[in-house]
Amino acid sequence: MLDRPRQLALLVATVAVLVPCMATRAAxxxxxxxxxxxxxxxxxxxxxxxxxxxxxxxxxxxxxxxxxxxxxxxxxxxxxxxxxxxxxxxxxxxxxxxxxxxxxxxxxxxxxxxxxxxxxxxxxxxxxEIPRGPADATQLFLEVRSAHDTYFLGQTIELTLEIWLLPYHDDQHVVRFNHQAMFEQIGIRISQWGVFAGTLDEVQVQEILHKDAEGVQRAYFVYTTKRTISPHQAGSIAFDDIRVIVDYPTRIRRARSIFGGRYETAASRKIAATVNRAPIVVEKPPAEGRPPSFAGAVGTFDFTVTAKPREVAVGDPITLTLVIVDRSALPTDLALLKPPPLATDTTLTQDFRVSGDPPAGLVDGSRKTFTQSIRAMNAEVAAVPAIPFSYFDPKTRRYVTVSAAPISLRVHPAATLNDAQIVGGDGTSQQALTELDEVAGGILANYTGADLLLSSHAFAFTWGNGLALAIGPLAFGVVAAGRHRVRRVRSDGGHARRRRARREALRRLAQASESPDHEANLAAAAVSEYVADRCNLPAGALTTTEVLERLAAGGVAAEVLADVETLLADCEQHRYAGAMGGKANSIAERARRCLDRLERERLR
Incomplete structure (x- = not known):
């Protein structure tokens, strides 16, 4: 037994420990x-x-x-x-x-x-608004170019957005950002792209000399992307909703990492630019001289018509196949192209009935095919007349009508029935062609006898019987396994990410092989995103240090870790300083080998 002072001291110590742990603070x-x-x-x-x-x-x-x-x-x-x-x-x-x-x-x-x-x-x-300094217009400006300022409704318009960006120079470190490093300063996600939204995956770049507002000749990186549009209504197309934001560097420093010879942005400021050009005007084709067969086609087209069958009776359906081929300089949006209005063509409707509404048509490349059923109204019809198709040529600003050649037909009179051939007529009915034979004994002629009912056949087990019995359990097992897999994927999003990590990385590397200018950046992104997917980390690019730390913590072999470290270092050097010798040309292949080796590692 403890004496009272020692019991009191023990109680005080216990309370001192438990009270802070039990204290509850309000939310x-x-x-x-x-x-x-x-x-x-x-x-x-x-x-x-x-x-x-x-x-x-x-x-x-x-x-x-x-x-x-x-x-x-x-x-x-x-x-x-x-x-x-x-x-x-x-x-x-x-x-x-x-x-x-x-x-x-x-x-x-x-x-x-x-x-x-x-x-x-x-x-x-x-x-x-983002404050604009006196040098902003020199560092960044935008242009939207088109072949014309006025277009016609239904005509395809090709637009080109040009982003003129002055490369960043640092005299202290003797560094000039290359076109890839400067492109990464553009705020793709926070900028407003207007009609060019979704086109930034296919950007071309070139270096062009240009005189700035002060008349000084400067070398700019010009990033261009194109977009073709087909306006659905007349009016104007403005570009005041395009606003590009760039995080322009003002100071750089040597990167604080295990790699040497690399730089990172130490300070920057946001600059923005908008498009300064008049809207494009979209007009309707003129009403003067518009032919009746015009249905809205604008451009240059070929037109042919075929008919099947070409030998019919009066009232039988004839299928017309109308094929319109686009020959315009810029591809026309054939989804909007309508067929010639056959129902209002008097040369056709005087001898034929045109059935149904105008067809929607089927688009195949530069060709659109329509099918329409017609029916001859008399046996004197000898041909499908020439069917006209009209379009408006924006180059000549005139309507053009082309007609398919007439199609010869053989139309027979429709078959008729006399009164004797109609059921219920006054003629004498013919004798039935077939009769049922009467069986002697009538319905009692069926087989009878208890022996027939009680007779049995011996059952022999065969492979077919075994397979029939096994199909049910096998199908149940397959369905159960599939449902288990679906539940696992739904409950464990990381499982799906890990399974597709290598496939997604290889897809990005394929893009790197097709874009030599972006090879190093895409290769580094492929490796970092692969590690993020394998480790179920939040989506987004990991830094080089984070990639290496995660691989080291996952127990990756030192040799593999060293290869990844060297690869990322070369990617970073190429990103800021451009290609070094022929080293960058093998970066995508080296990244693929690193992914293959990482795939065999079991990250913990």
Missing amino acids: DLELLVSSRQVYVGVPFQIQLVITNAREYEMRRHLGIEGLRQLRPPQASTRTLTINRRTTHTVTLTYEVIADAEGEISIPAITMILDGQEQSTAPARIVAG
């Missing part, structure tokens, strides 16, 4: 904004920080007036224990964007934490 909700000064069109983050809440209701949309939420929130958790006090934090990160200048009020945001309402304090932010 708390806090609002954080990445910046109180934001720029129009540039995404920024709003965070809701939930502290010490056992339960909470997910808020998927903020619904703040003046802000546009780009995607559902990303949730992250953290548990921190200090002096035996544990704090559990959940952070919901919302990516939003301001569409107009002005002050934006963020009201108090309410959530249910542990069954009780909690609200954040209101906040205010200011949205403004």
